[in-house]
Amino acid sequence: MKVLVTGAAGFIGMHTSERLLARGDEVVGLDNLNDYYDPRLKEDRLARLTPHPAFRFVKLDVADRAGMERLFAEEGFDRVIHLAAQAGVRYSLQNPHAYVDSNLVGFMNILEGCRHGKVGHLVYASSSSVYGGNTKMPFSEHDSVDHPVSLYAATKKANELMAHTYSHLYGLPTTGLRFFTVYGPWGRPDMALFLFTRAMLEGRPIDVFNHGRMRRDFTYIDDIVEGVLRTLDHVAEADAGFDADRPDPGRSNAPYRVFNIGNHDPVELMAFIEAIETAIGRKAEKNFLPLQDGDVPATYADTAELNAWTGFAPATPVSEGVARFVAWYRAYYGA
Numbered sequence: 001m002k003v004l005v006t007g008a009a010g011f012i013g014m015h016t017s018e019r020l021l022a023r024g025d026e027v028v029g030l031d032n033l034n035d036y037y038d039p040r041l042k043e044d045r046l047a048r049l050t051p052h053p054a055f056r057f058v059k060l061d062v063a064d065r066a067g068m069e070r071l072f073a074e075e076g077f078d079r080v081i082h083l084a085a086q087a088g089v090r091y092s093l094q095n096p097h098a099y100v101d102s103n104l105v106g107f108m109n110i111l112e113g114c115r116h117g118k119v120g121h122l123v124y125a126s127s128s129s130v131y132g133g134n135t136k137m138p139f140s141e142h143d144s145v146d147h148p149v150s151l152y153a154a155t156k157k158a159n160e161l162m163a164h165t166y167s168h169l170y171g172l173p174t175t176g177l178r179f180f181t182v183y184g185p186w187g188r189p190d191m192a193l194f195l196f197t198r199a200m201l202e203g204r205p206i207d208v209f210n211h212g213r214m215r216r217d218f219t220y221i222d223d224i225v226e227g228v229l230r231t232l233d234h235v236a237e238a239d240a241g242f243d244a245d246r247p248d249p250g251r252s253n254a255p256y257r258v259f260n261i262g263n264h265d266p267v268e269l270m271a272f273i274e275a276i277e278t279a280i281g282r283k284a285e286k287n288f289l290p291l292q293d294g295d296v297p298a299t300y301a302d303t304a305e306l307n308a309w310t311g312f313a314p315a316t317p318v319s320e321g322v323a324r325f326v327a328w329y330r331a332y333y334g335a
């Protein structure tokens with residue numbers, strides 16, 4: 001299959017592209033290589049993909065309408081995995097326009113490209129943040145998600161709504177995956193595991209929000225990629241029998257779906273920090289701070305739907321995943 005992976009120089013995009021290439025797919029990786037975080041990390045991730053003969057990189061902004069129209073007109077993609085987005089909850093309070101450009105205008109261009117390019121299946125990144133301050137645990141796809149508490153979350157929810165219209169109007173098979181706090185080697189420098197590891201190895205204190213009383217369904221990158229690929233394949237197979245005259249959004253035989261993809265095993269932030277301390281072999285000095293605006297106190301994925309549909313089951317315990325991250329960090333930064 002020829003697959004467009006947007007955000008290919010990003011954390012999840014690189015790992016996803018690697019797996020697609022390893023199993024024999026052709027990958028066109030797109031990224032604008034923005035400087036939201038250290039561009040060197042993005043270049044080094046890309047350097048792992050570019051030597052592969054079945055990989056081609058396109059530097060493009062998904063918000064560039066003419067560029068995106070040209071790309072889809074010139075290339076025939078069987079599948080699209082759309083991961084490019086302005087990520088980060090806290091940054092969306094400081095820089096809201098970046099989210100509108102990349103996550104809304106960019107998503108629009110993806111939908112139009114998939115529609116006109118007759119793409120067989122669009123799998124895109126949504127987020128656990130759509131659940132806002134939901135206190136009913138675990139989070140189920142059947143819960144109401146009408147109260148996002150950050151602009152980032154609102155753009156992800158908007159993506160799901162926009163995808164629904166394209167599935168409904170044009171029969172474009174779409175699947176949104178609500179990722180729950182993804183971590184692992186080559187992870188994002190703006191996320192807790194990276195920030196904590198760096199500070200601890202440099203002997204600086206770590207900022208612990210909500211006084212450590214946070215719970216997160218930390219999900220290891222390999223499990224996420226496994227879920228993305230299962231979704232891409234399995235759902236697409238089932239779509240062959242899709243009856244366009246009988247749309248039934250969210251159900252098994254419809255081309256519009258949204259699934260949680262998480263570890264189904266939330267961990268207290270303090271326990272997560274302990275796992276990092278164990279992996280590093282040193283105690284952290286902690287600055288306890290209040291909950292940040294836009295953040296939610298807990299996340300917990302009910303993954304029964306994705307499991308029923310694709311057999312997805314997360315396999316990596318946090319202690320193991322954290323140890324793998326710390327080993328990667330030390331090797332990469334020589335720390």
Ligand code: NAD
Pocket residue numbers: 006007008009010011012013030031032033034042060061062063082083084085086087088101102106125126127128178179180181182183188
């Ligand atoms: P990332 O920032 O590492 O990757 C995103 C990539 O997209 C980056 O390389 C960036 O340069 C690129 N990009 C951003 N805006 C772009 C634009 N306008 N045009 C082209 N490229 C652009 O983030 P990630 O952690 O790999 O996340 C991938 C996707 O998963 C994102 O959509 C994110 O919102 C979503 N997500 C991630 C997590 C997580 O825990 N990592 C959780 C929920 C949702």
